[in-house]
Amino acid sequence: MAQDAPSAATGAGAGQPGANPFRPGFGVSPRVLAGRDELLEEFDTALDEGPGSPLRSVLVSGARGMGKTVILNELEEAARVRGWLVVRLPESGDLVEELASTTLPALLAEHDSERAVRRRVTGAGIAGVGSLSTTARERYEVRETAATLLARLLDVLAGHGTGLLFTLDELQAVDREAVSAFASLYQHLVRDERDVALAAAGLPVGVGQLLQHRGTTFLRRAERVQLGPLRTEEVTDAARRTVEGAGGVIAEDALDVLADVVHGYPYLLQLAGYRAWRDAAGGPITADHVRATRGVVSERMGRLVHGPALLDLPQAQRAYLMAMAQDDGASSTGEVAARLGLTAQHANVFRTRLIERELIAPAGHGRVDYSLPYLRDHLRRQAATG
Ligand SMILES: Nc1ncnc2c1ncn2[C@@H]1O[C@H](COP(=O)(O)OP(=O)(O)O)[C@@H](O)[C@H]1O
Ligand SMILES: [Mg+2]
Incomplete structure (x- = not known):
């Protein structure tokens, strides 16, 4: 993603510093993704391998700020570039009912050319689901089951050689009964060798507890991925590329200090990077700029990650x-x-x-x-x- 170099590199007084390229917010994808290549490659392979590949069902767990939501976004992207549809399952309510009454009718209305209305919906896709639902409902009786609708949708997709990826974030907070109803639906699709995939993410304890539940047995067989800290080189490499991609400069020893402050923790990479970039005010980022982020990093980490976790x-x-x-x-x-x-x-x-x-x-x-x-x-x- 090439960008025009901002005019910032000349330092204070030389006009606008470049827009800060770091993104210290939960659920916000970074400009430059650090590490995680292995998981992404495995998932790519799983999609290409066809139904039956065990890596098509992935259960990601990790602490807050470890990058679970970002990973789900990446997996969604991997599916989309292959022409797959992505359905984000809601974190609350009855997953299967929502699929049957809204999501699937909307997707069918859009993709099932035999039956679909000859109407192109602006900004269609998952985001357009809400506005599509009325039309879709009129044409597909709501009482058709999620299983029937899914079978139909997958038939249509099979015609294009693509499939359907379900994603589910904050798994630990989703109602158990809802998860088990969905798990049973999904399990049947897998048994029938349909082109489906599932990527779910949640906090370690919650996911562990959920998997103890009888109805979720099937999910226990999903590939468990524990998101751990990034390696030092992954942190420094991503930080350098983030800074340089925005036209900035960061000193070598500043990168070493950054790795030290960040401890491989993705959220902190964004937070420390953000503060250091800001304090450098358009000039090169030095080790001192990075060192000065320590207090804020520790305080934020406590408030946003440890507080809730404890x-x-x-x-x-x-x-x-x-x-x-x-x-x-x-x-x-x-x-x-x-x-x-x-x-x-x-x-x-x-x-x-x-x-x-x-x-x-x-x-x-x-x-x-x-x-x-x-x-x-x-x-x-x-x-x-x-
Ligand atoms: N692989 C990564 N490389 C760089 N930054 C990342 C990476 N994964 C996550 N982040 C950053 O960390 C922060 C938290 O990510 P998020 O996915 O919301 O964590 P979680 O869902 O586990 O709480 C965000 O600012 C995001 O941009
Ligand atoms: Mg998240």
Whole structure:
């Protein structure tokens, strides 16, 4: 995506600094995607391989800000470039009912040329679904089941050699019954070897719990992808390309500091990059500009990521996390148990739960450490303010 270099590189007083190319917001795709190539390549292959490829059903889990929504956007794009249709399942309400009453009739009205109205709808596509629904409803009786409508739509798509990708974000918050009804619908399509794919994303604990539910057995067989931190080179490479793509300059040592501040965390790459770009005010971004972002990075991470993640945390697990915050690095599990006045066995229960929640991780024999950057800072701030 080539862009005209903004006139900013000349520094303060030389008119408008270029528009900031970093995007520190949840659900906002970055200008330059860091890493994640393996997952995207696998999905591409799965789409090309045809029905039956196990990688066509992907379940992505990861902490807030790890890039789940961005990945779903990328997977949607991969499907679209192949001419596939994409249906974003709603995060609330009855998924199957919504498909049957609105989404599928609208898609059929648009794509089923045998029956479709000879009317081109402006801005059609998924975004146009709302406005299409009235017309579509008149022509397709609402009571046709989602399964029938899907079969028809997939027949039409098969005629073009394409298929249908369903995406579902914030899976942990979706009603279980709704997920299981959808899972059963989807499972039948897979068994019938239809050209369908599914990409869902959610927070680790919520997704884990959802998969315990009987109706979602099928989803357990989906490819589980745990989005982890980006590698250092992925961070520095994406940061450099983001800056340079917008006509800016970033020093080598500034990139090293950035990698340090970011800890492989995608949201922080955008946040630290954004602040450093802004502070550089059109000049080259230096290591000092990046270093100066640390305070904001830590504070935002606490407020937007750790705060929400700890909200529903049982008191005993919170106490365990707090006890770890006394250490500057990895904690000895024995010492943490002692601080809490618990037996090793008892403390181990909380340790295990926290590992499942991906809040802490084993760090060598008998040691654990936080798995998210700046969690220690956040907990210490909380301890200080009561
Ligand atoms: N692979 C990536 N490379 C660069 N930035 C990313 C990447 N993935 C996510 N981001 C950025 O991180 C932030 C959070 O991404 P998002 O997908 O909303 O996270 P999640 O859905 O896991 O909470 C956004 O600002 C987004 O632009
Ligand atoms: Mg998200």
